[in-house]
Amino acid sequence: MSNELLSPEEMSEADRLTIAAGAIDGIGLMRRAGEAVAAEIFRRDPAAKRVHVLCGPGNNGGDGYVVARCLATAGVDTVVWATGTPKPGSDAALAAGECPVKPRPLVNFAAEAGAVVVDALYGAGLSKPLSGEAARTVGVVTSLALPVVAVDLPSGVSGDSGQVLGHAFRAGVTVTFARKKPGHLLLPGRELCGEIVLADIGIADGLIARIRPQAFENSPALWLSAFPIPGVDTHKYKRGHVGVFSGGPSATGAARLAALAAARSGAGAVTVLSPAKAMQVNAAHLTSIMLRKANDSADIDAFIGERRPSAFVLGPGFGVGERTRNFALTLLAAGQQRNVSASVDGLVFDADAITSFREKPDVLFEASRQPSAPSLVMTPHEGEFARLFADIAGGAVSSKLGRARMAATRANAVIVYKGADTVIAAPDGKAAINSNGAPWLATAGSGDVLSGLVAGFLAQGMPAFEAACAAVWIHAETGSRFGPGLIAEDLPLALAPALHELVAARGAR
Structure with missing residues (x-):
C-alpha cells in the first residue's frame, strides 16, 4: 500500500x-x-x-x-x-x-x-x-x-x-x-x-x-476495511456499550466529553460511571448518555456482570492515586471473570489513569500482559509518556516512532503517543504516524474526545491498533476542517461529516 x-x-x-x-x-x-x-x-x-x-x-x-x-x-x-x-x-x-x-x-x-x-x-x-x-x-x-x-x-x-x-x-x-x-x-x-x-x-x-x-x-487506507458499519438488523447493544468513568463533582466534564464522542462514533449505548457524590451533577448534563453509580471495584464488577459493556474509558478528570490504580487493575482483570470475558473487548487509559502508575509502572504492565486481559490502548501526551516510561523518554532513542514502539512492547498495549505528529504503535511493532493534525486541537478537553472515540470503535469490534488509528485520524481531520475557534465541546458533533464520508467510502468498496 x-x-x-x-x-x-x-x-x-x-x-x-x-x-x-x-x-x-x-x-x-x-x-x-x-x-x-x-x-x-x-x-x-x-x-x-x-x-x-x-x-x-x-x-x-x-x-x-x-x-x-x-x-x-x-x-x-x-x-x-x-x-x-x-x-x-x-x-x-x-x-x-x-x-x-x-x-x-x-x-x-x-x-x-x-x-x-x-x-x-x-x-x-x-x-x-x-x-x-x-x-x-x-x-x-x-x-x-x-x-x-x-x-x-x-x-x-x-x-x-x-x-x-x-x-x-x-x-x-x-x-x-x-x-x-x-x-x-x-x-x-x-x-x-x-x-x-x-x-x-x-x-x-x-x-x-x-x-x-x-x-x-496514518490514513483511511490503513483501517477502512475494519471501520464499523451497522447491519440493517442491528440493535443498540449489538453496536457496543461503552462505560466512561467520571471524576468527582468538580471534575465531571472530561468524562462527558469522552462519552459523547463514544456515542457519536457509533457505539449503541454509553454509560457514565459516576461516584455517588457526582451523580446529580452528571444527571443534570446527560440525556442520551446513561448514568450509573460506581464508587468502588465491586460496583464495576456488578456493572460488567449486568450490562456486559464492550469497552471502557478511565482517566479523564478521574483523579490520580490508589483508587484509580485499583479501578484500572479491576478492568484489566475483568477478562478473568466467568461469563464476562467475551463482553469486555477493550480499555482506554488516558490522563490520570496513566499518571497513577508513575511510581508502579510494572504493576500495570504485568496486569496488561495477562492472556485474558482486554486489549489496552493508552493515550499519553509527552509529559504522561515520560511519567510512565521514564527510561525510554530519557534514553538514547531519538525517534518518537522508536520510543512509541518500545513502550508498546513493554506495556503490551497500543500506545497513542500524542502530539502534532502523533504516533500509534502496537506491541508487535506495527506503527503509524499521523500527518493531518491541526493546531486548533491544542485545547483543553480535546484528548478526552479522542479517548471516547477510541473506546467507541473498540466497542464496535475494531481491533485495537485500527481503532486507535481511525480515532486519531478522524479527530485530527475534524480539527483541521473546523479550524479557528474550535473548543472541545464542538468536537463530538463536528465529527459527523468525516464519519459520514468514511461510511460511504467503506460501503463503496
Whole structure:
C-alpha cells in the first residue's frame, strides 16, 4: 500500500532488490530520480534563470548531478557545488561523469537573490550532524531566503527520526522516491520538508512488500476495511456499550466529553460511571448518555456482570492515586471473570489513569500482559509518556516512532503517543504516524474526545491498533476542517461529516 513508510535502511534494500531483479540498474534508478526532481523544478518554476545544485559524494549527490545535467541541457543557468568526490566506479561517479557542468568546491559557495537551490548533499541517509562547509551553506541559503528543492529529504534531517542533526535546510518542496520515510512525517522534519512529492522511479510494489514494512502514514487506507458499519438488523447493544468513568463533582466534564464522542462514533449505548457524590451533577448534563453509580471495584464488577459493556474509558478528570490504580487493575482483570470475558473487548487509559502508575509502572504492565486481559490502548501526551516510561523518554532513542514502539512492547498495549505528529504503535511493532493534525486541537478537553472515540470503535469490534488509528485520524481531520475557534465541546458533533464520508467510502468498496 502507498502509505507504507520505509526507513533509510529499508529504502536501500528496496533499491537493492530492484537492481537484483534486473528490471533496472543502479544508474538507471539514479537517472529516474534526478529526472523526477528536474521535472518538478520545471513544473514549479519554468522561468528559473539560475539554479545552484549542491552535490554530496554519495547517491544523493549522484541524483543531484542528474538534476544538473537535465537543467543545463534545457538551457537553465546551472551551477554545481560539490563536497567530496564520488567513489570511483559508483553510480554517483557515473552520474557526475555525465554532467556537463564542472563542479565548484562547496566551501566557496555563494549565491544571489532570486536563485533556486537544489539540496542533494546527503538526503535521508545522514547519520551524523551536518557541520563545516555544509552547515555554512545552510546559513548562506537561509540568510538569502532562497527557495530550496530537497532531494529525498532536506540535508541535516534524520530519515529515521525527523530530528535535525546539527543544521538543516528548510525546503519549499521535497521530492522523495517510492515511499516516504518516517523523517518526512515526524517533527521537526515535517516542517522542514515543505510540500512532499512522491515520485515513481520504477521500484515495484511487490518488491517493497517483500521487505514487510511495519510503519505507515496514518490514513483511511490503513483501517477502512475494519471501520464499523451497522447491519440493517442491528440493535443498540449489538453496536457496543461503552462505560466512561467520571471524576468527582468538580471534575465531571472530561468524562462527558469522552462519552459523547463514544456515542457519536457509533457505539449503541454509553454509560457514565459516576461516584455517588457526582451523580446529580452528571444527571443534570446527560440525556442520551446513561448514568450509573460506581464508587468502588465491586460496583464495576456488578456493572460488567449486568450490562456486559464492550469497552471502557478511565482517566479523564478521574483523579490520580490508589483508587484509580485499583479501578484500572479491576478492568484489566475483568477478562478473568466467568461469563464476562467475551463482553469486555477493550480499555482506554488516558490522563490520570496513566499518571497513577508513575511510581508502579510494572504493576500495570504485568496486569496488561495477562492472556485474558482486554486489549489496552493508552493515550499519553509527552509529559504522561515520560511519567510512565521514564527510561525510554530519557534514553538514547531519538525517534518518537522508536520510543512509541518500545513502550508498546513493554506495556503490551497500543500506545497513542500524542502530539502534532502523533504516533500509534502496537506491541508487535506495527506503527503509524499521523500527518493531518491541526493546531486548533491544542485545547483543553480535546484528548478526552479522542479517548471516547477510541473506546467507541473498540466497542464496535475494531481491533485495537485500527481503532486507535481511525480515532486519531478522524479527530485530527475534524480539527483541521473546523479550524479557528474550535473548543472541545464542538468536537463530538463536528465529527459527523468525516464519519459520514468514511461510511460511504467503506460501503463503496
